[in-house]
Amino acid sequence: MIIAAIKPYKLDEVREALTEIGVRGMMVTEIKGFGMQSGHTEIYRGAEYAVNFVPKMRLEIVVADSLADTVVETITKTARTGKIGDGKIFVLDVASALRVRTGDVDDDAL
């Protein structure tokens, strides 16, 4: 499984690129967080607020082992702007997978 946190406006581009390489599903969540990019300041009339958590999109993509490296590469290539805040990618092992409708398991379920 690949977990990636990316800039929100990169979501569509990443989705398209992943579809092209054969990824057939992903889970997307709107999240907030911080990394090296430590937020920004908002000013309302005189009041300044430091916004420490930056909005990001979290993608969870489960694919066959053979495809994992390509997925990581594709996300990196598509989501990169070269500026701070481009996000992070983590790769994890998944114990099992199951398709609810058919009962297919593991690679067949993806």
Added chain:
Amino acid sequence: MMMKKFGLSVAAMLAALPALAQEAAAPAAEAAAPVMDKGDVSWMMTSTVLVLFMILPGLALFYGGLVRSKNMLSVLMQTTIIACMVMIMWVVFGYSVSFGGGTSPFWGGFGKLFLAGVTTDSMAATFTDGVVIPEFVFIAFQMTFAAITPALIVGAFAERIKFSAVLLFTAMWVTVVYFPIAHMVWDANGLIFNMGALDFAGGTVVHINAGIAALVASIIVGPRLGLGKDMMAPHSMTLTLVGAGILWVGWFGFNAGSNLEANGGAALAMINTFTATAGAILAWAAVEAILRGKASMLGAASGLVAGLVAVTPAAGSIGPVGAIALGGLASVACYFFVAVVKNKFGYDDSLDVFGIHGIGGIIGAVGTGIFTAPGLGGVGGDDYSIASQTWIQIEAVAITIVWCGVASAILLYITKAITGLRVEGDDERRGLDLSSHGEQAYHS
């Protein structure tokens, strides 16, 4: 041309209303039958509901958008209930205390408790000799002014005040501060009126009054928990602009309606209510762009209200170009108080009632003395003296500040002793919507 002897006419006619209505039955009033013009009456009825529109939903949404989402309903509710409460108080005794026909310089007496003696035949004077409007229309028009003023104060202690404290303080405040000051400024026997002060549509009575009470209240109630640490940004700038836009529209009833007739004077107030506001919005945006690099939407909405507040006392007596300058000046002054002074002193006037209504009102009241001069496009006569009129304006402002400031402080301490001022800390953190009203504005 609206008035030859400028100094007195504005308030003189307003003030003469109750007296005239009473005397209508007296034998002396037979000279020329006063005329009621249906155009005037229609305009005044329209103006009256426009001012109501300023309160609900205008002010309610403007304030509501500025608080955090957990306090949205509390602000809507406070505005609503205050307005209703003051409407009832107005017909029971408020109108009498303000315009009851008494000769005291400080209050109008109890001659019109429960609107005693007012019938569909009772008439109130306008600015033109012999032209009258039904007294019920005048009562209703003035009622909306009384209702919006304490609702403005809500912004000073939003997000932490007890609902019962809001109601108790409002009831006492309109009785001791608003009703008497309305008499002083607008009644023929009123103290400030007889000094010759100009307050066309209520810069002193409504805005300075509310602004000073707000400053005192924000200090005595104390800052919100987490001020300076927690994120307290407005939860819906969209609703704030919706509310501000409604305020602008409703303000034509407030200002042009204060002319009491649908004629050239009302038209002057109308154009001024456009130009001053536009000038103020541009000025606020320019100040932000220069000092901060970015012009913000909240800045534009703040400039909008600052311009409207500043032109309120001046609308009937300054020129449309002078109004641009007055609005611009008000924005610069209000910006300074909102962005610099408030932070320096640390009082938590949460929605900047003092910074915008108080300061904008003072700039407007003093500026009225300046921009009414004929040389600056105003309607003052040839013998108009900027210096002496401005001095009178300053005195009127000073009396209002002292009266309102002292009374508000005392009333807040009385409220504190009876109901307490603030909700419990946990309730404040949870939000007043749930803790005071048992409901939520938004469900996810």
